[in-house]
Amino acid sequence: LHHGGHFSWTIKAFLGCPSLRPLPSSGLKAKHTSVAFLKTHKTASTTVQNILFRFAERHNLTVALPVQACAHQFCYPRPFSARFVHPHTVPARVVASHMRLNASELRRVVPADAVYVTILREPAAMFESLFSYYNQHCLSFRRVPNGSLEAFLDDPWRYYRPEEKDSMYARNTLTFDLGGEKDRPADAAYVAGLVGEVERVFSLVMIAEHFDESLVLLRHLLSWDLEDVLYVKLNMRSPGSRRSLGAGLPARIRAWNALDAQLYDHFNASLWRRLAGLGAACVGREVRLLRRARDRLVRGCFGGRLPQLRPATQIRNKELRPWQPSARVDIVGYDLPHNGSRPAGPSQDVCLKLIMPEVQYSQRLLRIQSLRYRRGYPKRLPPPLRPTLARRRLHVGSFRDFLGPALNQRPRGSQTRAGRGGRFSRRQLS
Numbered sequence: 055l056h057h058g059g060h061f062s063w064t065i066k067a068f069l070g071c072p073s074l075r076p077l078p079s080s081g082l083k084a085k086h087t088s089v090a091f092l093k094t095h096k097t098a099s100t101t102v103q104n105i106l107f108r109f110a111e112r113h114n115l116t117v118a119l120p121v122q123a124c125a126h127q128f129c130y131p132r133p134f135s136a137r138f139v140h141p142h143t144v145p146a147r148v149v150a151s152h153m154r155l156n157a158s159e160l161r162r163v164v165p166a167d168a169v170y171v172t173i174l175r176e177p178a179a180m181f182e183s184l185f186s187y188y189n190q191h192c193l194s195f196r197r198v199p200n201g202s203l204e205a206f207l208d209d210p211w212r213y214y215r216p217e218e219k220d221s222m223y224a225r226n227t228l229t230f231d232l233g234g235e236k237d238r239p240a241d242a243a244y245v246a247g248l249v250g251e252v253e254r255v256f257s258l259v260m261i262a263e264h265f266d267e268s269l270v271l272l273r274h275l276l277s278w279d280l281e282d283v284l285y286v287k288l289n290m291r292s293p294g295s296r297r298s299l300g301a302g303l304p305a306r307i308r309a310w311n312a313l314d315a316q317l318y319d320h321f322n323a324s325l326w327r328r329l330a331g332l333g334a335a336c337v338g339r340e341v342r343l344l345r346r347a348r349d350r351l352v353r354g355c356f357g358g359r360l361p362q363l364r365p366a367t368q369i370r371n372k373e374l375r376p377w378q379p380s381a382r383v384d385i386v387g388y389d390l391p392h393n394g395s396r397p398a399g400p401s402q403d404v405c406l407k408l409i410m411p412e413v414q415y416s417q418r419l420l421r422i423q424s425l426r427y428r429r430g431y432p433k434r435l436p437p438p439l440r441p442t443l444a445r446r447r448l449h450v451g452s453f454r455d456f457l458g459p460a461l462n463q464r465p466r467g468s469q470t471r472a473g474r475g476g477r478f479s480r481r482q483l484s
């Protein structure tokens with residue numbers, strides 16, 4: 055495995071959980087600070103991304119962010135390219151925005167010792183979420199009469215066009231995000247190749263249904279403190295936007311997404327093997343500690359109570375309003391209480407970031423990092439330059455130095471879009 059050595063070392067260090075890190079401590083193995091997280095779709099990945107963004111900010115680590123033309127994703131669904139990374143955000147130690155995996159390109163952006171992590175979700179629940187979230191964006195879903203999931207599953211080929219824009223949301227989305235071919239028959243050889251490739255690249259495949267247990271593994275893998283993996287759930291649909299899957303539907307969804315189903319089964323089983331390696335007592339204890347610490351943090355932010363989920367329209371602070379994909383689905387979020395956090399509790403800033411939606415947090419990090427880049431810029435300028443060259447370098451100079459000339463081309467259309475202010479287009483948001 056790509057980082058198998060590191061993982062087994064870490065596992066040994068924590069066998070029987072002798073060295074839990076409930077508090078920041080010295081004397082233990084240094085925290086691992088380079089992480090490449092493949093943010094898959096509708097898998098709780100925004101919650102993981104938020105954990106990573108906050109870790110990066112606290113530890114002053116640069117987060118690779120997309121160029122404006124890519125919106126807040128790395129020009130998804132195109133395969134990832136180092137050209138999609140904003141020049142003010144390299145060299146990076148953390149990557150956590152949506153992309154379609156292209157491992158060799160990703161390796162050009164993160165340090166050689168980066169730990170690769172991703173997350174999968176049970177395909178039936180995930181597909182139900184995709185179907186409702188992208189009901190207006192994905193033509194395969196829009197064609198279905200009355201937006202009926204049953205009708206789609208009765209005859210998917212009637213609505214699904216493999217080559218169509220956004221078709222990756224309608225079949226084997228996990229496989230696609232991982233760089234695989236979503237329309238390949240799920241024969242044993244192809245699945246084995248896919249699984250092997252994911253195992254080669256990733257040190258940890260988290261599972262959304264076992265989020266806290268996955269965080270235990272993540273924390274051990276990276277030697278992070280407990281406080282580094284605290285979270286609140288982000289990007290949730292309101293209960294009214296969800297629908298329960300009647301008898302027979304999960305099996306039909308799995309059949310339609312057969313590649314994803316096999317990937318999920320494989321990595322769910324390996325997650326539990328790894329947890330068994332830590333020992334049930336250790337995992338149970340860590341999960342309890344995590345939930346207790348999370349509860350304390352959250353209550354500290356919300357005036358001693360657990361936060362109320364709110365529709366975007368009821369959130370006063372614009373920075374905290376999650377993006378809404380369509381009028382047919384409600385993505386809920388949180389608002390901070392008027393009086394802010396308790397004097398003895400976490401700071402307003404800590405609480406704000408804990409519940410900040412993906413788009414706003416990405417914009418915030420880009421602002422901060424661009425400022426840092428500009429402040430450091432003169433130091434990077436090789437003297438002397440003619441004025442016209444200097445002007446051009448102001449945009450691309452140090453990026454070229456870092457990644458080499460071939461990577462300096464910007465994605466098609468980027469200049470125009472960025473020139474227009476680089477606003478996110480609705481379609482590009484997730």
Ligand SMILES: Nc1ncnc2c1ncn2[C@@H]1O[C@H](COP(=O)(O)OS(=O)(=O)O)[C@@H](OP(=O)(O)O)[C@H]1O
Pocket residue numbers: 094095096097098099100101179183262263265286287288289290291292484
């Ligand atoms: N911690 C945790 N555990 C389990 N599930 C969680 C968690 N955090 C978020 N969620 C659920 O994940 C769904 C959103 O996934 P993403 O953030 O990956 O979506 S996106 O592709 O970035 O839009 C979304 O699922 P649905 O509500 O079914 O749509 C969230 O409710």
